[in-house]
Amino acid sequence: MATAPEHLDAPQSAPRNVRQWVAEVAAHTQPERIHWCDGSEAEYRALIQGMLGSGVLLQLNQQTHPGCYLHHSHPSDVARVEHLTFVCTEQAADAGPNNNWIAPGEARARMAALFAGCMRGRTLYVVPYCMGPLDSPFARCGVEITDSPYVAASMRLMTRMGAAALERIGRDGTFIRGLHSTGELDPERRFIMHFPETLEIQSYGSGYGGNALLGKKCHALRIASWQARSEGWMAEHMLLVGVENPAGQTHYIACAFPSACGKTNLAMLVPPETMPGWKIWTIGDDIAWLHPGADGRLWAINPEAGYFGVVPGTNAQTNRHANDMIQHNTIFTNVAMTAGREPWWEGLEDGKPAFDWQGRPYDPKNGPAAHPNSRFTVSAHQNPSYSPMADAPGGVPISALVFGGRRRSLAPLVYQARNWSHGVLVGAGMASETTAAATGAVGVVRRDPMAMQPFTGYNFGDYWAHWLAMGSSISKPPGIFHVNWFRRDAAGRFLWPGFGENLRVLAWIIERCEGRGAALETPIGAVPTEAAINLAGLDLDPGTMAELLAVRTPDWQREMEEIGSYLAGYGARLPEALRREHAEVLARLARA
Numbered sequence: 001m002a003t004a005p006e007h008l009d010a011p012q013s014a015p016r017n018v019r020q021w022v023a024e025v026a027a028h029t030q031p032e033r034i035h036w037c038d039g040s041e042a043e044y045r046a047l048i049q050g051m052l053g054s055g056v057l058l059q060l061n062q063q064t065h066p067g068c069y070l071h072h073s074h075p076s077d078v079a080r081v082e083h084l085t086f087v088c089t090e091q092a093a094d095a096g097p098n099n100n101w102i103a104p105g106e107a108r109a110r111m112a113a114l115f116a117g118c119m120r121g122r123t124l125y126v127v128p129y130c131m132g133p134l135d136s137p138f139a140r141c142g143v144e145i146t147d148s149p150y151v152a153a154s155m156r157l158m159t160r161m162g163a164a165a166l167e168r169i170g171r172d173g174t175f176i177r178g179l180h181s182t183g184e185l186d187p188e189r190r191f192i193m194h195f196p197e198t199l200e201i202q203s204y205g206s207g208y209g210g211n212a213l214l215g216k217k218c219h220a221l222r223i224a225s226w227q228a229r230s231e232g233w234m235a236e237h238m239l240l241v242g243v244e245n246p247a248g249q250t251h252y253i254a255c256a257f258p259s260a261c262g263k264t265n266l267a268m269l270v271p272p273e274t275m276p277g278w279k280i281w282t283i284g285d286d287i288a289w290l291h292p293g294a295d296g297r298l299w300a301i302n303p304e305a306g307y308f309g310v311v312p313g314t315n316a317q318t319n320r321h322a323n324d325m326i327q328h329n330t331i332f333t334n335v336a337m338t339a340g341r342e343p344w345w346e347g348l349e350d351g352k353p354a355f356d357w358q359g360r361p362y363d364p365k366n367g368p369a370a371h372p373n374s375r376f377t378v379s380a381h382q383n384p385s386y387s388p389m390a391d392a393p394g395g396v397p398i399s400a401l402v403f404g405g406r407r408r409s410l411a412p413l414v415y416q417a418r419n420w421s422h423g424v425l426v427g428a429g430m431a432s433e434t435t436a437a438a439t440g441a442v443g444v445v446r447r448d449p450m451a452m453q454p455f456t457g458y459n460f461g462d463y464w465a466h467w468l469a470m471g472s473s474i475s476k477p478p479g480i481f482h483v484n485w486f487r488r489d490a491a492g493r494f495l496w497p498g499f500g501e502n503l504r505v506l507a508w509i510i511e512r513c514e515g516r517g518a519a520l521e522t523p524i525g526a527v528p529t530e531a532a533i534n535l536a537g538l539d540l541d542p543g544t545m546a547e548l549l550a551v552r553t554p555d556w557q558r559e560m561e562e563i564g565s566y567l568a569g570y571g572a573r574l575p576e577a578l579r580r581e582h583a584e585v586l587a588r589l590a591r592a
Ligand code: OXD
Pocket: 080, 210, 258, 259, 260, 286, 308, 437, 438
């Protein structure tokens, strides 16, 4: 039978249910060794040394980038694979038209065949982790079993991983079971399966973050969204920031933008020099768990402890904090490298690439030097704007929720929904141009409700009903807004400078939450007057603001028709209140 030993190094604190599951998995996957991760610095260093020895990591220049390493993934394994990602509920209708579905029995059989003996000759890592502060009642734990040292090391950067998480699992008595193997990295033998009814994840054949670091998209969004619905909270694809004004007051804002639409940049925004006294505090850059508080407000935690951010475009001008943060103790994946072994990517002014993201001598004929979805993995503690409130067990109170997407035209720079249920429609109607974060065509507009199209672990109809119910359960709901940093002119140039200047829009959002901020009512919501956004020190061409804020009735009528047909696809599961909100916007447009 298996070479897997009887938990030779299982820690004393390992709960019986975890040991038992590890034993079952080991018997099936037949690893050569089992390593229980304790999350220590020494363990991290040993993992890194092992990967340097086996060639999984390359050492970058330790003088200029101490503690930085480069991983080249398999060239076919560079992004999330939505077409191979499944939600396996007993009833197909519970997964909904928004998910790929296979019956759990069939999915289990398919995955059991793939996992059988797949860890022969490999080490099985047991990775206990906690999503959220270890002492937070809102945190949830999991155990990922993986045969990838890259995953084990990355989980230490991205989550609260190791002995303390294992102890909490012992106290909780329960955990999410996540089983992962890189398998053969064969796209024909690659599946990411979720079983929300039994709180399990099985991922085979990929080492890419979103498919393999199971705490992130698989647990903290797909499984957590299911748990959240049954327990009365929300798991959302949102960054979380504190915006401190010159008077020293901080408002917390949660923003849902699709993948690779600038969440990390906004989360670490450096205020422009023309806005002295403002400060941005990062709580999280990708995921928020929101809970109704006893005070009638929504309170949020970031379940993650690190960032898995898109690298290209990052530099001292676009995002000084991210740029500083990734100069040390960072794992880079699929960036290019200079002759002096420094990491390099498109958008860096200094240096030039000698090797591309596949390690080949750089040749512009082969395309960009760094892969457009190349990433950094880094602990949140390295972020100069990291908020001490990110570790607060009860989270932070939310003043505003902001939806957004990449739209060349149509959506104004910012607008505010009339109320919570109209805001749910604004979120449900979101659309954005696709990016390199998932495989498939880039730049195609697709519906991405609440930026959760790839991440909601159940039927969107039920999800919107849950959003509406959450609104009714809080007496002081946050304002709901929509932003579009990506509107372009007829020549295709971006109209808005973006990056740090986005603070000007956040400042208006905060004013609105405080009952100030001038706005014009339009059929789609309240749009700022041109004078309401602080433009001091910004050199915009005349007419730019008017174009950025324009709401064109015929375009919106077409958009609302499309949203109507899209929502109708959810049939009887579409909440009546959402249908009503949609009809009301159409009626307002007809009167405009
Ligand atoms: C991510 C994504 O990596 O959304 O955060 O794809």
